[in-house]
Amino acid sequence: MNMQQAARRADDILDALFREIKPEVKWTHDTTSLGSCDVTRRRAVMTIVSAERRGNFLGVVDRAWRNSGYRMKSINNDPDVPAIFARTDDGFGVSLIVGGEGQVFFEVDTPCVEESEVAESTTPATAPTYEGMEHIPRPHIRSPFWSAGSP
Numbered sequence: 368m369n370m371q372q373a374a375r376r377a378d379d380i381l382d383a384l385f386r387e388i389k390p391e392v393k394w395t396h397d398t399t400s401l402g403s404c405d406v407t408r409r410r411a412v413m414t415i416v417s418a419e420r421r422g423n424f425l426g427v428v429d430r431a432w433r434n435s436g437y438r439m440k441s442i443n444n445d446p447d448v449p450a451i452f453a454r455t456d457d458g459f460g461v462s463l464i465v466g467g468e469g470q471v472f473f474e475v476d477t478p479c480v481e482e483s484e485v486a487e488s489t490t491p492a493t494a495p496t497y498e499g500m501e502h503i504p505r506p507h508i509r510s511p512f513w514s515a516g517s518p
């Protein structure tokens with residue numbers, strides 16, 4: 368497997384996860400990082416996930432990853448910045464991290480593979496891409512379910 372194939376596998380892992388989240392959330396691509404033999408793909412959730420719904424959201428992701436056979440490495444139950452870290456059978460690290468103002472970030476780290484060029488993801492984002500902006504803004508898309516209870 369080369370870095371492009373690994374990046375495509377990382378995209379497939381993220382695509383499968385987002386199909387499991389019901390009702391759907393809107394997300395955008397975050398940075399892709401290249402190491403000497405690995406790739407990290409990231410996505411940021413732009414839907415507001417309220418503190419009241421955060422546990423539901425984490426539960427959906429936890430179940431989806433366990434049902435996919437992922438091995439849970441660590442779970443941080445901090446009420447403000449929870450996180451889940453897991454690993455796929457083929458050595459890809461997957462993580463969910465809740466950051467500032469409850470924004471949810473997903474990351475997939477590939478194992479070390481053969482060096483190659485890596486193209487941007489071809490999966491279309493479901494939220495604006497914020498191209499040209501220095502940082503992705505905080506979540507601002509409301510969902511009748513996921514945003515319930517937030518101001």
